[in-house]
Amino acid sequence: MHAAHREGSGEAGFRRIAVVGFGLIGASFSAAVREAHPDTEVLAVDVDARTRAEALERGWASEAAHPDDAAFREFVEAGCDLAVLAAPADALEGHFERLASWGYRGIVTDTVSTKKRVCELAARILPHPENFVPGHPMAGSERSGIDGARPDLFKGAHWILCPDAGTPAEHFPRMHELITSLGARVVVLPREEHDEAVAVVSHVPHFVASSLVQLASRHADDQQALMRLAAGGFKDTTRIAAGSPELWCGIAFDNKDALSAGLEEMRGIIASFSDALASGDRARLTALLAEAAEARRALPAAWVPSTERLLEVRIPMEDRPGVVAEVTTHASSAGCNIQSIEIDHVTEDSAVLSLVLTDEGDVGQLSSRLIDAGFSVSFSPLTPKEHAHVA
Numbered sequence: 573m574h575a576a577h578r579e580g581s582g583e584a585g586f587r588r589i590a591v592v593g594f595g596l597i598g599a600s601f602s603a604a605v606r607e608a609h610p611d612t613e614v615l616a617v618d619v620d621a622r623t624r625a626e627a628l629e630r631g632w633a634s635e636a637a638h639p640d641d642a643a644f645r646e647f648v649e650a651g652c653d654l655a656v657l658a659a660p661a662d663a664l665e666g667h668f669e670r671l672a673s674w675g676y677r678g679i680v681t682d683t684v685s686t687k688k689r690v691c692e693l694a695a696r697i698l699p700h701p702e703n704f705v706p707g708h709p710m711a712g713s714e715r716s717g718i719d720g721a722r723p724d725l726f727k728g729a730h731w732i733l734c735p736d737a738g739t740p741a742e743h744f745p746r747m748h749e750l751i752t753s754l755g756a757r758v759v760v761l762p763r764e765e766h767d768e769a770v771a772v773v774s775h776v777p778h779f780v781a782s783s784l785v786q787l788a789s790r791h792a793d794d795q796q797a798l799m800r801l802a803a804g805g806f807k808d809t810t811r812i813a814a815g816s817p818e819l820w821c822g823i824a825f826d827n828k829d830a831l832s833a834g835l836e837e838m839r840g841i842i843a844s845f846s847d848a849l850a851s852g853d854r855a856r857l858t859a860l861l862a863e864a865a866e867a868r869r870a871l872p873a874a875w876v877p878s879t880e881r882l883l884e885v886r887i888p889m890e891d892r893p894g895v896v897a898e899v900t901t902h903a904s905s906a907g908c909n910i911q912s913i914e915i916d917h918v919t920e921d922s923a924v925l926s927l928v929l930t931d932e933g934d935v936g937q938l939s940s941r942l943i944d945a946g947f948s949v950s951f952s953p954l955t956p957k958e959h960a961h962v963a
């Protein structure tokens with residue numbers, strides 16, 4: 573039987589969580605966890621004293637510590653079962669080293685916008701790198717720090733997880749349950765593909781938004797007067813340009829190759845607009861605009877959780893690491909949304925991986941991918957009575 577999301581049930585499936593870096597993302601995550609699971613103990617680890625005080629005052633953490641305080645080590649050694657590294661990327665090396673030197677054996681995840689460097693650090697520093705499940709919430713804002721944080725930041729958002737063949741089978745379902753209980757949906761992406769994928773949908777757009785603001789600023793003799801003319805369109809396309817320059821400079825250099833390639837491609841796309849204009853080619857210009865308009869209109873609207881037409885997929889498997897990452901990667905790449913995931917143990921070394929899918933994505937494609945990969949799969953619709961146990 574699939575466990576219901578434990579929303580409001582006190583515990584998050586994790587009893588004690590250390591959240592390192594209590595800014596926009598770390599504090600929003602903790603606020604959401606404490607709202608959904610009030611009994612979960614959260615340690616706020618942050619270098620900034622005001623942030624730590626604020627974390628306690630808002631009730632988003634049960635304890636707070638500077639990274640060098642003994643309280644951090646004590647919290648970890650007294651049975652912390654999840655460490656969430658939500659600090660700027662540059663700070664992660666030191667935190668992996670701390671966790672390694674304390675012999676921490678629980679799950680570690682992160683929220684950093686790029687994955688290559690953090691995965692290399694985890695592999696090099698952690699004594700049990702298989703316990704590192706890289707993560708990246710695709711939600712945020714142009715604000716920074718705990719002052720911009722809110723408990724509903726991740727509602728309806730996608731949260732990327734990158735398990736791999738070494739990830740212990742139980743880690744993914746635990747992380748999946750926690751993240752979905754905060755109102756986000758999990759998307760699985762191989763860690764090697766992550767940075768190129770987000771370059772196109774997050775990093776290039778940021779630099780294009782900054783470029784638009786640069787353009788407007790250069791043309792404003794009296795900036796205030798020009799900016800007053802900016803209508804909704806300018807504001808919609810440039811909101812993210814107000815984000816932290818330090819954060820975005822770090823992201824850019826961490827993802828230099830994919831970002832440079834994306835910006836180069838962008839230059840070509842802008843050139844195709846200006847070429848069509850220069851040559852008076854109205855048909856070409858209209859076609860370029862129409863292609864973009866159609867694609868933009870087809871963007872999925874905000875996610876509404878489906879309680880009907882759920883499909884259960886059961887996959888017998890040897891109970892070995894790798895299967896969960898493989899199956900969930902196939903599901904995400906077929907556009908299927910996993911509402912819940914569970915491992916039912918049959919014997920010591922065999923189990924059934926059981927997924928509940930919403931009605932999104934291409935189930936036919938998922939089925940053939942799984943069969944091609946050698947899995948034997950059975951699909952069955954869940955009856956309305958069974959839904960009650962899942963939703």
Ligand SMILES: NC(=O)C1=CN([C@@H]2O[C@H](COP(=O)(O)OP(=O)(O)OC[C@H]3O[C@@H](n4cnc5c(N)ncnc54)[C@H](O)[C@@H]3O)[C@@H](O)[C@H]2O)C=CC1
Nearest residue numbers: 593594595596597618619620661663684685712713716717
């Ligand atoms: N801003 C956004 O919209 C998103 C950011 N991210 C990623 O999440 C991570 C955090 O980003 P934000 O929350 O936006 O940053 P932020 O600037 O809002 O917060 C960072 C927090 O970390 C603290 N900090 C700095 N150095 C530290 C250290 N050595 N140890 C402990 N705490 C330290 C700061 O005092 C601050 O409270 C970054 O890696 C970023 O790439 C991911 C998704 C969205």
Ligand SMILES: O=C(O)C(=O)Cc1ccc(O)cc1
Nearest residue numbers: 685709710711712713714812
């Ligand atoms: O503000 C927004 O809409 C964002 O898209 C924020 C954001 C910033 C950095 C990320 O790695 C992911 C998301």
